[in-house]
Amino acid sequence: MATDGTADIVVVGGGMVGLASAIALRDRGLDVVLLDPGEARARTSYGNAGVVSRGSILPMSSPALWGKLPAYLRNADRGLRLNYAHLPRIIPYTAHFLAAARASRWRRAAAALLPLTSAAYPAHERLAARAGTTDRLQRTGWIKAYRSEAAFGAAALEREILSGHGVAFDILDTAALHALEPALVRPYARAMLLTETGSVREPGRLIEACEALFAGLGGRRLRGSVTRLEPEAGGWRVAHDGGTVRARQVVLAAGAASGAIARTLGYRFAVAAERGYHRHYALHPESPPLTRPVLDTGAGSILSPMGDHRVRVLSGVELNARNAAPDHTQIEAASREAAGTLRLGGPLDNEPWLGSRPSTPDGMPVIGRAPRHEGLLFAFGHGHIGLSTGPITGEVIADLATGRTPPVPVAAFAPDRLLAWPRLP
Template identity: 75%
Template structure:
């Protein structure tokens, strides 16, 4: 449905049609809640469209890690392939930067891993359930994924990560050079060590999975308004959601607009410690004589991921770029990642006219924001999932539906509370906009 009558009596308006927002809308419809999903409908602009399609129990580590301090000089010089900084932008997101540096402690890293584990552990089963309902089970598989290390020193430096994974009961297999060639013969580069995480699912076409979930939402009677939410206004009996073509009214709002969420929340006086992580990908064909790549692989030396997609394509994904959400694309990282990939796989010609760029919503502690807004009744935040938005989006949708319907969430949400990122001078609200939580 492309329009919603202004007088329509709606229970919930979900802002954002990426994986988190769409799964939230779906979970609400499964409970017979009257839902409208607001999204401009630009499929390629969604982060869910362009990621590696990895759904892993082991995706429990924030970007800010104890290894940050040793790498900081190379990060600041843009000498590390995994991270590219726009220094002026980093200076403009000082709250995020301060929190990010504070999170680079072993104790903080371990706490985040423990908090994220219930979320990542439930991710694949919930996707399997939804994909089956949506007729998209063929897009999911469970091949595992591999982290590759070019040197023994690089492998040794990741011992803390492996220790934490083992402590939480996450299966992993250590591979030497010969074992890597055996399990993934498409790789032509020699690696010293690898870590195979077998409890990992893969999506062969993330964009198609999002589209299948959207069709399911419509089949269940959900409504979609192809508009971007511009402003949220609290009213006596709920909310007005202003967009370019008018206004929608609903009793509750779920803000799940990815990297745009912080800007929308700012209109209500919430200033989150928040930044935009931009990422790029490009598709290549494999050489006709190459064996297929059977699972996603992370080349830690290149700071990039190679992931098999449908029709024999390989998706090459860059590292992280910290820059303004709306800044012009900078293809430096994806060009470097593509050159490295050509030494790792027997690649054919690129299949895209230009690389894709997307923007991930980044919290400094690497954990999403999931919970009720502290100052406004009927507003639920669900954003900031960073690199695990597609992976944990489906289970986040169930948790959002629990919050909206008054059920007890199956996963503890205290670590994801919005208040943890709101400790900066930000709540100077006009009296007429204040509402009791």
């Protein structure tokens, strides 16, 4: 097997978290190798809604889970679809997920995530200025729309927690929402506009610009998939399908593949792949533009503007094996609902895009040093906030790797919390 030489540190994974980590590590003077398969469209960072929100502090596992559980188990909820045959493979994840649905856990997760999400947009601004993508970053807020007063009322605890943490939002009635977003033709009963929110237009372009920035800083990139991480005297041997590279430290930031890679070292994380789909549509020529992302809570899907009068329709969550065949049930339903919300033309893609988010059951990422291996750092499990909090996570990882104090507290994201069965409460 060919050798790719040595480095101070190898970052495994070229999504937003991995790229931001690699850039921040180069800024601190380390010789960095970024190892990634190079399949841009396969990265979750490529295909998400582009939302960067201070208010992204409420995990999917919430006290409302218990009322929704019957619908989830019947695949009758548009926001979540289960592959029943896959469930036995994620029993530890499911146990942690149910434990995290307690109100006390939900509140603790929100408090832990707030410093990370509060630092997210400023970190994006710093990165965009260097990568030349400030024109793709806009701070227009984002909308959670409710189709009925009952649905709006059911989200009261969410608003209470957000307000308690100082997250700014405005409540809009039907007329106010239409005035703000005239492209929406569906008469939503209420909406919440989270004002401390930005969005990235065409996230894939940001990833490409960050790749160029990393290369311009003298970073080295290798294309390949990790086949083995092997600790050795003084560091690590990283084997991939194109060769090997040796380094003093390794950052595992491989998104949904991270759990399988960590398992080869004996770390059995309670994580799962959250699959999601998107498809692009052109707005009708006479439609006003959509100016900010919209979460249609009744459809369990997101509508996000991508520029050039285009909209990205994103499905809810599918819990399934990462490499299972596509199931277009959710994206087809989301597209039908979107056609009743916006004036859409035909799809612009031949097939829907499919990607896998690295999901933790408590909604918090895994960030920190490996408990049993010197020189191994974990940075994965960001779920729906990977693009959003990727740049600030990169700064955290660079500080941990160089013995500095991170800019935000990360003790709550310690890896060992997901290596055992959940404790109650």
